[in-house]
Amino acid sequence: MNSFFTKLLAFFLCTSFQAIAQDNTLIKNDFRLSTGYENFRILDLNASPLLYSSNNLLVGLDFERNKKRYLWSLNGELSVGNSQSKKHGVRTAVFPDKPNLYGEADTTEYELNPFLSFVRFTFNFSALKQIGHSGFFVGGKIGNHFNFSGLGADSWFFNQLSLQAAVRYQKEIGINSKISAELSTSAFSYLLRQPYTLDPSLPDIGYFKAYLQTGSFFASPNDFQHFNFNLSYQYSLKNSKNKIGLQYQFMWMNHSFLENRNLSAYSNSLSLTYTL
Amino acid sequence: MTRKIFITLSLFILALTSCDKVLLNEEVSNDPVSNFDYLWTEFNEKYGLFEPKSINWDSAYYHYRSKINTSSSEEELYAVLKDMLMLLQDDHVGLVPTNPNLPPFTTGHLSKIDCMKDFDLSVIKNHYLADFKFEEPFFTYGILEGNIGYIHIEGFSDMPKNLEKPMDIVLEHLKDTKGVIVDVRGGYGGEDLAGQYIAGRFTKEYHQYMKTRVKNGPGPNDFTQPEFWSINQEGDFQYTNSVVVLTHRFTISARETFCLAMATLPQVTFVGDTTAGAFSNQINREMPNGWGFSISIGQWTTANDISYEGIGIPPDILVQNKEIDLLAGKDEALEKAIELLN
Incomplete structure (x- = not known):
C-alpha cells in the first residue's frame, strides 16, 4: 500500500514540472460556482465523548484548466452552520449568580454552540494527467482543510495541510452531458490539533503560535487516514457554453491519537453547480 | 448498464450518509x-x-x-x-x-458562600468616588479624597493588545496621585496574560512571579515543561508610586495570578481578605x-514553587468588611487602604 502511494506521489512530482508544447486550440478553462448542503459529523474523543453533527450551507468556487492531456484545478469551499451533539441536541447551561449585597441575583445562560458555531474551509490545488486516451486522469493534490467548531462545551479546531494522490474518471454522455468521479487520499499530512488538555499556556508567544508549537505534527497514512470522493454531473445549456450540474462529495478522516482518543469525521454534501 | 451504475452509485451514496458506526469510532x-x-x-x-x-x-x-x-x-x-x-x-x-x-x-x-456580602462597587461609587469614570473593557476609576487614585478591574477577559490604550487613559488620569488603590474584588477571572500586562504598568523592572505547567498526557506525571511568567515595564509610561491591592474571597483565577505578579513589587501592599485559591x-x-x-488542568505556583491552590493568597493586612457596614455605605477595607496611602 505504501509503495503504491509512493509511486503515485513520484508520478505527480514528475508530471507537475514537465514542459508542455503550446496548443491553444486544446486549452479549456472552466469557472464553476457551487452552493448546497453539507452534513458534517465528528467524534473527537480527546475533546468530547459525544458525536457532533452539523448541517451547513456550502459554497464553492472552482477553476479548472484542461490543456491537452493535463488537468489543473484550484478549488475553494466554505461551509458554515451549527454543530450540536447528535444525541442531546441544543443545550443551554444555566448558572444562577450569587446574590449581591442587596440580595439581587441574576441567572446567566449560555447556549452551547449557538448558530454559526461551525466553520469549515478547504482549499485544493490539483494536477492530473490523462492516462492514454482513456477517461482516467491520475496525479496529485495539495490541500488545506480547516475546521472550527463548538465541541465538547468548548471551542475546537483542526487543520490539515496535505499532499494527496488523486485519480479521476470523466466521460461525456451524449452531446450535452458529462459525468466525472474523483477519489483522492492523503499521502502525507501536517496536522494542527489542540494539545492534550486543549490549552497551550505559553505566555510569551500568544495562543496561535502556542497551538502551532504544541499541537502541530507530521502524520503518515499510518497515523492519519483521509479520503475524498467527488461525483459530478454537468449538463450544457442550449445555445450557451455554460453548464448546470449536481455535485456529490464525501470526505472521511481518522486520526489515531493516544489510546481511546481518536478523532474521526465524515461529511456528505450535495451542491448545485454552475459552470462558466 | 448506465442504469445499473446509477442504481449502484445511489445505494453507495445512501450508505455513506448514515454510517456513523462504521465510519466513526464508538460514542461512549x-x-x-x-x-x-x-x-x-x-x-x-x-x-x-x-x-x-x-x-x-x-x-x-x-x-x-x-x-x-x-x-x-x-x-x-x-x-x-x-x-x-x-x-x-x-x-x-x-x-x-x-x-x-x-x-x-x-x-x-x-x-x-451564599452571596457576596463584603463588597459592592456601588458603595464605592456612591460614597467614596465623587467623580468616577469607566474605560472599556472593564476599568472603573477615579480620584478619592486625599488625592488617592482608585481603579476597579471588573474582569481580565481581554488580551494585552486591547488593554494598552485604556490603561494609558486610566494611568494618565491618575498620574499625579500620591498612591493608587487597585481593587480586584468582585467580578470574574479571565486571561492570565491580561493580569501580566496590567501588572507591568506598575513597574520599570523585571520580576519573575509565576511558574505554570499543564497536563499533556494521561499519566500522573505527564506535564509540560514549566513556563516561567514575568513582568517588565509595559506601555509608554508606568505608575510606580505606592499601590494597595484590595482582595477578598471572590478574587479568583486570573485576578489571583495578577495578585501574584503585584506581590513581587516592593511598593505594593495587600489589604482585605484571602483570595479564592483557584489559579x-x-x-x-x-x-x-x-x-x-x-x-x-495544571499547576500554577509562585516563581519559587509556593502553591496557593485551595488556600488563597493571604493579605498583608486582614480587613473583613461587614455586611451591615457596607449597607450603611462604609467599606472598611477601602478606608484602610486610603489610610495606608495617606
Missing part, C-alpha cells in the same frame, strides 16, 4: 456507570492538582463507584458525583447538569449524558 455509552467511569477517568488523566492537594483519586474511585449501578437515577448519580468532586475543594471544578432540577455547583470554598487554567468538558463539567 450513556448509562450511570459509564458516566461515572468517564468523569472519574477524565479527572484522573487531566486534573493537575492531585499531588499538591495530596488527594488519592484511586481511593475515591473505589469508594464512590460502589454507590452507582446501571439502574441508578440521575439524582443518585448527581449526589455521588457531587460528593466525589467535593474532595477536590477547587473553585475551578464544577458540574452543570442538563436536568433543571439538579443545580450546578463548584467544589471550592465559594460553593459554601490553574480550567477547561470545560462534557459527559456522555450531556452534563458539563470543568477541570483544573
Whole structure:
C-alpha cells in the first residue's frame, strides 16, 4: 500500500514540472460556482465523548484548466452552520449568580454552540494527467482543510495541510452531458490539533503560535487516514457554453491519537453547480 | 448498464450518509456507570492538582463507584458525583447538569458562600468616588479624597493588545496621585496574560512571579515543561508610586495570578481578605449524558514553587468588611487602604 502511494506521489512530482508544447486550440478553462448542503459529523474523543453533527450551507468556487492531456484545478469551499451533539441536541447551561449585597441575583445562560458555531474551509490545488486516451486522469493534490467548531462545551479546531494522490474518471454522455468521479487520499499530512488538555499556556508567544508549537505534527497514512470522493454531473445549456450540474462529495478522516482518543469525521454534501 | 451504475452509485451514496458506526469510532455509552467511569477517568488523566492537594483519586474511585449501578437515577448519580468532586475543594471544578432540577455547583470554598456580602462597587461609587469614570473593557476609576487614585478591574477577559490604550487613559488620569488603590474584588477571572500586562504598568523592572505547567498526557506525571511568567515595564509610561491591592474571597483565577505578579513589587501592599485559591487554567468538558463539567488542568505556583491552590493568597493586612457596614455605605477595607496611602 505504501509503495503504491509512493509511486503515485513520484508520478505527480514528475508530471507537475514537465514542459508542455503550446496548443491553444486544446486549452479549456472552466469557472464553476457551487452552493448546497453539507452534513458534517465528528467524534473527537480527546475533546468530547459525544458525536457532533452539523448541517451547513456550502459554497464553492472552482477553476479548472484542461490543456491537452493535463488537468489543473484550484478549488475553494466554505461551509458554515451549527454543530450540536447528535444525541442531546441544543443545550443551554444555566448558572444562577450569587446574590449581591442587596440580595439581587441574576441567572446567566449560555447556549452551547449557538448558530454559526461551525466553520469549515478547504482549499485544493490539483494536477492530473490523462492516462492514454482513456477517461482516467491520475496525479496529485495539495490541500488545506480547516475546521472550527463548538465541541465538547468548548471551542475546537483542526487543520490539515496535505499532499494527496488523486485519480479521476470523466466521460461525456451524449452531446450535452458529462459525468466525472474523483477519489483522492492523503499521502502525507501536517496536522494542527489542540494539545492534550486543549490549552497551550505559553505566555510569551500568544495562543496561535502556542497551538502551532504544541499541537502541530507530521502524520503518515499510518497515523492519519483521509479520503475524498467527488461525483459530478454537468449538463450544457442550449445555445450557451455554460453548464448546470449536481455535485456529490464525501470526505472521511481518522486520526489515531493516544489510546481511546481518536478523532474521526465524515461529511456528505450535495451542491448545485454552475459552470462558466 | 448506465442504469445499473446509477442504481449502484445511489445505494453507495445512501450508505455513506448514515454510517456513523462504521465510519466513526464508538460514542461512549450513556448509562450511570459509564458516566461515572468517564468523569472519574477524565479527572484522573487531566486534573493537575492531585499531588499538591495530596488527594488519592484511586481511593475515591473505589469508594464512590460502589454507590452507582446501571439502574441508578440521575439524582443518585448527581449526589455521588457531587460528593466525589467535593474532595477536590477547587473553585475551578464544577458540574452543570442538563436536568433543571439538579443545580450546578463548584467544589471550592465559594460553593459554601451564599452571596457576596463584603463588597459592592456601588458603595464605592456612591460614597467614596465623587467623580468616577469607566474605560472599556472593564476599568472603573477615579480620584478619592486625599488625592488617592482608585481603579476597579471588573474582569481580565481581554488580551494585552486591547488593554494598552485604556490603561494609558486610566494611568494618565491618575498620574499625579500620591498612591493608587487597585481593587480586584468582585467580578470574574479571565486571561492570565491580561493580569501580566496590567501588572507591568506598575513597574520599570523585571520580576519573575509565576511558574505554570499543564497536563499533556494521561499519566500522573505527564506535564509540560514549566513556563516561567514575568513582568517588565509595559506601555509608554508606568505608575510606580505606592499601590494597595484590595482582595477578598471572590478574587479568583486570573485576578489571583495578577495578585501574584503585584506581590513581587516592593511598593505594593495587600489589604482585605484571602483570595479564592483557584489559579490553574480550567477547561470545560462534557459527559456522555450531556452534563458539563470543568477541570483544573495544571499547576500554577509562585516563581519559587509556593502553591496557593485551595488556600488563597493571604493579605498583608486582614480587613473583613461587614455586611451591615457596607449597607450603611462604609467599606472598611477601602478606608484602610486610603489610610495606608495617606
